[in-house]
Amino acid sequence: MSKRTSSKYKLDRRMGENIWGRPKSPVNKREYGPGQHGQRRKGKLSDYGIQLRAKQKLKGYYGDITEKQFKRAYQEANRMKGDTSQNLIGLLERRLDMIVYRAKFAPTIFAARQLVSHGHIRVNGVKCNIASRQVDVGSIISLGNKAKEMALVIEAQGLAERDIPEYVAVEGNDKVTFARVPTLDEVPYPVKMEPNLVVEFYSR
Template identity: 40%
Template sequence: MARYTGPDCKLCRREKTKLFLKGSKCLGAKCPIESRPYPPGEHGRGRTKESEYQLQLREKQKTRRIYGVLEKQFRNYYEEANRKSGKTGENLLSLLERRLDNVVYRAGFAKSRDAARQAIRHNHILVNGKRVNIPSFLVSEKDIIEVRGKSTDLTPFVVARAESEAHQVPAWIEIVSDKMRILVHSLPVRQQIDTQVQEQLIVELYSK
């Protein structure tokens, strides 16, 4: 399985914003973007003229990196969103939000999407009572996602349970913290997604 294995903090610096890829490190003073808020590399501090294409490309790259998706898979999500009725950009974000690794992260059961992917790959997560170890699995309305019984005593999930009251979750899911369970009440719509991206720029880029 292809995946990005480089330094996550360089991705945040390249996009000149926090992508929250490293969990609690992103919230502290040790976050590299606090001390070096410019792109990495020899010419990172240089001035660049931002063209229309560059703005569209950077928005696509930022969105792709937030959700931890490689280019081919991201393009597939776009094509699927384009086939659906409604606005393509909003459909695209809805598909990305429905990824199982994102749902586990949004619920507060993992500090980052990377950590959520690891939990899923290690068979700690059940969907409707069945083991699912595919992070890109798309959840559906009325799905029940939960931490496997034997895994609830592992430190990351114990911490998540203790911090559940302070964690804000999207309106389209509900958390039953004592049972480490996620209830999917509906599919996400744009108003319920707080990801700071301009999806219309992505649509314009792929429409060229």
């Protein structure tokens, strides 16, 4: 399991963007970075800096997964046929914790990962506690009996700030089907993501 080592909203401020689209994000009030030097004027980024920033933003959005996991996803995407950047997004969206987040079973990607790791999620009726598991198209993701009554889950299902995308088909309050692997333009990112720059970063 990937461990979040710093405040999730600190990442928002470092990027200068509300990457999860959350109403509580401090970027909504102040767009400069955290810390005593956060308000200093930023210099122009090099090509490498732009690519690195795109990678940090995408990696952070998916729950600040480890560099090892993220690079492995890129390498797998690069081996697949077709566009590497689209393949990368497809692999990241197939992660079990991400589908739990997309299904609005959890309010944040970090809460979704915790829900999975604590054994509250079923894949085709079988308990799974591996957040990074790649889910196959047609798989049914459902909540365990205890999870259905958890305040966290009930709160998430009532959130108005995001909708369940079409590639996650709803089968009632506690069950969804992963209908298809999405393309980049189908993924409901609150901010612009540039996986093509991530591909450039790793292929340098």
